[in-house]
Amino acid sequence: MLKREIYKLEGAKVVRDRRFCPKCGPGVFLAEHEDRFTCGKCRYTEYKKREKAEPSKAKPAAKQSKGSKSKTSK
Ligand SMILES: [Zn+2]
Numbered sequence: 361m362l363k364r365e366i367y368k369l370e371g372a373k374v375v376r377d378r379r380f381c382p383k384c385g386p387g388v389f390l391a392e393h394e395d396r397f398t399c400g401k402c403r404y405t406e407y408k409k410r411e412k413a414e415p416s417k418a419k420p421a422a423k424q425s426k427g428s429k430s431k432t433s434k
Contacts, residue, residue, distance in 0.1 A: 379406070 381388040381399040390397035390406060397406045 382406075 378392070379390045379397055380386045381390055381402065381404050383404050384399060384401050388399060388401055390399050390404070395408050397408070398404065
């Protein structure tokens with residue numbers, strides 16, 4: 361009975377933010393760490409996207425935007 365209610369709560373708010381393990385499938389959550397998610401079952405690790413960290417090598421669009429502004433090729 362209690363378990364059921366707890367699960368319900370998690371399903372309402374926590375689960376939405378959490379990620380499932382792509383290897384273990386739905387039902388197995390990835391544990392969230394500061395910069396990554398890890399699966400407790402298979403040790404799968406997924407690194408978070410860091411947008412403000414690592415400024416040293418985080419400008420992939422710097423080259424393209426130079427000189428070719430109006431050119432949008434995809
Ligand atoms: Zn897993």
